[in-house]
Amino acid sequence: MVKQILFILSMIIAFGILAYSFSRIVAMFKLTKPFPIKNIGLRIWMTLKVAIWQSKIFRRPVMGFFHALVFWGFCVILFGSLDMMIDGVSGMEKSLSFLGIVYTFLMAFGDIFALLVLISVVIFLFRRIFMNVRRFSGIEMKHNSHIDANIALSLIFFLMVSLLLMNANYISMHPESHAAYPVSNLIAQLIQPLSHHGFYYEFSWWSHIILIFIFMNILPYSKHFHVFMSVPNVFLSRLDPLGKLPNMDNVTKEVKIMMDPNLAYATPAATEAPPERFGVKDAEDVTWKSYLDSLACTECGRCTSKCPANITGKLLSPRKVIMDLRARMKEKGPSLSKNKSFTDNKSLIRDYVTTEELWACTTCNACATECPININHPILIMEMRRYLVMEESSAPSGLNMIFSNIQNNGAPWQFSSEDRMIWAKNLTMKVK
């Protein structure tokens, strides 16, 4: 009974803090612009392929394999964590064991995956601490980013150790259950002299559950928030071909009328309000999907490592653009959600992402292709450029010339449209 009360209290505190963290994030989402969601069937297929099967992570087969093991391990181990929580509340032991063979199967896989996740995490930590992996560096990768990653990986390490010890101690007390824990069964044989009474089991049980509570509450403030965010982010992936840039409907309508004045009479007078903003200047101008992208980013650097602008020494790093959006929302969002007209005289453009970075993008989409969780960097970059061009008229001089040529000549070249056929003046052509 005492254990039950203590557990319920710990669970209320842990989930209470988590709910508070999520409420703060929801407040940030409320500041952003709409993003329509259609085609649910295709989205489910995309989620199964990219998020569950982890298809894009295997673009780097070796490290991708270890990362996929961690993801699949988490999914299976989650079942055991749910079982523990039900035990903690109900005071029972192995509450979900009524599922019979399914239970035994999931517990056995959870036990095997605990070891695989442990090995993978040791490899990840070794790479981060002792190997100079280029994609883990860059101007956006501050000291805190590395500390954050190492803390989260260390926590996963201790989570797996406590899980295996808990299972091993359980086997020592209930030898008939060895089939459900193939890895811990071996550990149980090593620790047998210590673990024959309940104290060690209770200690490892509490260690594991408290680590789960700590881990889930650190996630919303860590790059490992992708544990929660990556699957929804893949579900909400952009389904249009990557190279297709979205137009603004009212601008498209204006251009069409300009090109064909007859449309002005055919089209009913516009009733919709003009857009408050063209493109993105600051964090609150993005769609909630772009903000979700920024929360889901794992900071793995795969995007930047394939960006031709970054590879050729330009300032642009697509990972930085995404991380900058997250940082800017964290800075401005809390005050803006309290006071809608709040301003700190700063903006995402220039104070975080420079115009030099923005204009270095070739819109090749290598970053979006490479990102394992389908983050769409070019859309955000294009929207910031849209703001610069349409609200500030501050495109680079070469582009400004092209814009005026299009306006004056209907083509990007500096020749009048009337002179377009001069080249054919002296040609004789047979017209049928």
Ligand code: SF4
């Ligand atoms: S689309 Fe832009 S940011 Fe992305 S890889 Fe290409 S150049 Fe880099």
Ligand code: SF4
């Ligand atoms: S945007 Fe995608 S590829 Fe780039 S660092 Fe984030 S998760 Fe990795």
